[in-house]
Amino acid sequence: NAGVTQTPKFQVLKTGQSMTLQCAQDMNHEYMSWYRQDPGMGLRLIHYSVGAGITDQGEVPNGYNVSRSTTEDFPLRLLSAAPSQTSVYFCATTSYNEQFFGPGTRLTVL
Amino acid sequence: ELKVEQNPLFLSMQEGKNYTIYCNYSTTSDRLYWYRQDPGKSLESLFVLLSNGAVKQEGRLMASLDTKARLSTLHITAAVHDLSATYFCAVDPTGGVATNKLIFGTGTLLAVQP
Numbered sequence: 001n002a003g004v005t006q007t008p009k010f011q012v013l014k015t016g017q018s019m020t021l022q023c024a025q026d027m028n029h030e031y032m033s034w035y036r037q038d039p040g041m042g043l044r045l046i047h048y049s050v051g052a053g054i055t056d057q058g059e060v061p062n063g064y065n066v067s068r069s070t071t072e073d074f075p076l077r078l079l080s081a082a083p084s085q086t087s088v089y090f091c092a093t094t095s096y097n098e099q100f101f102g103p104g105t106r107l108t109v110l
Numbered sequence: 111e112l113k114v115e116q117n118p119l120f121l122s123m124q125e126g127k128n129y130t131i132y133c134n135y136s137t138t139s140d141r142l143y144w145y146r147q148d149p150g151k152s153l154e155s156l157f158v159l160l161s162n163g164a165v166k167q168e169g170r171l172m173a174s175l176d177t178k179a180r181l182s183t184l185h186i187t188a189a190v191h192d193l194s195a196t197y198f199c200a201v202d203p204t205g206g207v208a209t210n211k212l213i214f215g216t217g218t219l220l221a222v223q224p
Contacts, residue, residue: 031210042114042198042214043153050209058211090152094210097141097160101153 002026004102006091012108013081021076021105023091031094032074033058034066036087037104043090049074081109112137112203116215123189124223131218133182133199141202142182143212144173146195153198156184189222196220 007022025032030051035043035058045058047066055066063085065077078085086109091102113136123129133142141160145153157166159175159182166173170193172185182199196219200212 033210033212035212035214040216042200042216043212044214045211048210059213092210097158098155099143099153099210099212100155103152 004091004093004100006089006102006105008105009103010106012110013078014110015082017081018077018079019081021078021089021091021107023074023076023102024072025074025091025093025100026072027093027095027100028071029093029095029100030071032068033092033094034064034074034076035090035092036060036085037090038087046076046089078107083109085109112139112201112213114199114201114213114215116197116199116218118218119216120219120221122221122223123186125190126188128188129186131184131186131197131199131220133184133215135180135182135199135201135213137180137203138177139180139201139203140177142175143200143202144182144184145198145200147198147217148195156197186220189220191222191224194220194222 004025033048034046037043049055049068089105093100115134144156157173162177164175170187175182196217198217200214
């Protein structure tokens with residue numbers, strides 16, 4: 001039982017490049033979320049999903065897309081990376097009042 | 111817009127001392143979380159507080175929730191170096207069933223000095 005996994009752990013992009021951050025969970029949870037963490041700040045919600053086929057925007061959705069075709073996977077897509085998207089990204093699932101966070105992806109956009 | 115404020119933002123304390131971290135939030139919520147984060151690591155769940163007056167304790171940490179005052183506290187008793195970390199509170203602004211739309215405070219960086 002791996003819990004919540006994220007790949008890659010680290011990534012460097014150039015401005016304008018696109019990429020997908022992967023998140024997978026094996027706990028069969030319906031709720032999944034993406035957060036970003038910037039220095040000196042708490043986590044901010046980017047997008048979330050309450051089940052396969054259902055997604056919605058959080059606090060800071062601009063520049064990011066998500067889809068949820070299966071219960072297990074919730075990828076986050078950066079369509080055209082910008083330096084302002086340099087951050088640490090955490091995926092999380094929720095079940096019965098508890099949140100489970102993945103290990104994070106550290107992204108740098110040059 | 112829901113805001114969650116923590117104070118202090120930075121806390122340097124000596125081993126053996128007691129201190130409290132405060133978490134204020136700006137709208138009604140019955141669900142508050144405390145997390146610990148070590149440098150370069152993910153978030154570790156400490157406490158989930160689900161009702162007014164809830165109090166939970168684990169080791170040297172005790173958390174409480176006052177929903178009427180919109181205030182949660184994390185009390186540290188007889189601090190030890192191993193407690194050095196960043197502590198976050200987070201609020202679920204929705205009622206009813208827990209969701210995954212947490213609003214986080216900015217965190218409190220705790221440094222326990224020998």
